[in-house]
Amino acid sequence: MLDKDRIPRHVAVIMDGNGRWATKRNLPKMSGHNAGMQAMKEIVKRASTLGIEHLTVYAFSTENWKRSVEEINGIFGLIVVYVAKELKELDENNVKVKVLGDYSKLPEKSVESLEKALKTTENNTGLQFNIALNYGGRDDIRRAVTDIAKLAAAGRISPDDIDEQLISDYLWTGVHHANVPDPELIIRTSGELRLSNYLLWQCAYSEFVITNTLWPDFTPEEFEKCIEVFQGRDRRFGGRNK
Numbered sequence: 453m454l455d456k457d458r459i460p461r462h463v464a465v466i467m468d469g470n471g472r473w474a475t476k477r478n479l480p481k482m483s484g485h486n487a488g489m490q491a492m493k494e495i496v497k498r499a500s501t502l503g504i505e506h507l508t509v510y511a512f513s514t515e516n517w518k519r520s521v522e523e524i525n526g527i528f529g530l531i532v533v534y535v536a537k538e539l540k541e542l543d544e545n546n547v548k549v550k551v552l553g554d555y556s557k558l559p560e561k562s563v564e565s566l567e568k569a570l571k572t573t574e575n576n577t578g579l580q581f582n583i584a585l586n587y588g589g590r591d592d593i594r595r596a597v598t599d600i601a602k603l604a605a606a607g608r609i610s611p612d613d614i615d616e617q618l619i620s621d622y623l624w625t626g627v628h629h630a631n632v633p634d635p636e637l638i639i640r641t642s643g644e645l646r647l648s649n650y651l652l653w654q655c656a657y658s659e660f661v662i663t664n665t666l667w668p669d670f671t672p673e674e675f676e677k678c679i680e681v682f683q684g685r686d687r688r689f690g691g692r693n694k
């Protein structure tokens with residue numbers, strides 16, 4: 453049984469398997485992403501009901517630009533559809549939308565939709581729904597290092613002031629951007645055992661739960677099961693429990 457008193461503050465998800473889901477059905481890849489968007493919508497709702505503070509989804513990585521123009525534009529088109537269909541409900545449910553990554557590189561219509569979602573929900577105090585878009589873990593660290601190097605070059609900090617907290621502060625998840633704690637739990641669907649450049653710094657002590665389910669088939673019930681698995685883990689953070 454899910455322990456409602458020990459819900460993780462931040463769950464991050466790698467929504468993998470949309471392509472395979474479509475291929476299995478002889479459908480174009482976009483049908484998989486479309487079904488993936490429906491699955492995502494339900495997980496956001498359940499995360500909100502469970503009282504999770506942060507849900508982060510990997511919607512488009514810095515490496516996904518290698519895909520075909522049709523697929524890339526299809527995924528960006530889904531952002532427009534999602535915001536048009538769901539923003540009202542997200543707002544009514546007090547969900548706050550944030551983006552991790554430089555979304556200014558997306559097509560204008562997607563940027564406009566995202567900005568509308570960010571603006572409409574900025575004062576909400578419920579679930580924070582972080583969408584990782586044009587996000588890469590190495591790029592996240594690179595950007596933070598650049599920002600910190602600029603501070604040092606301007607004499608505003610000394611190189612000796614650079615500690616782990618300062619680096620965390622300048623990541624997309626840091627206080628200067630989306631302000632998200634490190635994820636306690638990372639869920640990956642479709643059975644791949646890799647991190648794919650997701651939240652590299654932030655996952656230092658995350659628990660991983662991998663399921664073979666393809667993302668479009670992932671249900672809120674399975675999401676709760678993943679949290680139950682997490683709750684059964686012995687987290688020691690490098691120390692000992694006895």
Ligand code: FPP
Binds near residue numbers: 471486527531583
């Ligand atoms: C990975 O599956 C999934 C993606 C790269 C895209 C995820 C996008 C969505 C769920 C669309 C909705 C998002 C928003 C923010 C509206 P894959 O294509 O790599 O699957 P495969 O490994 O089976 O090919």
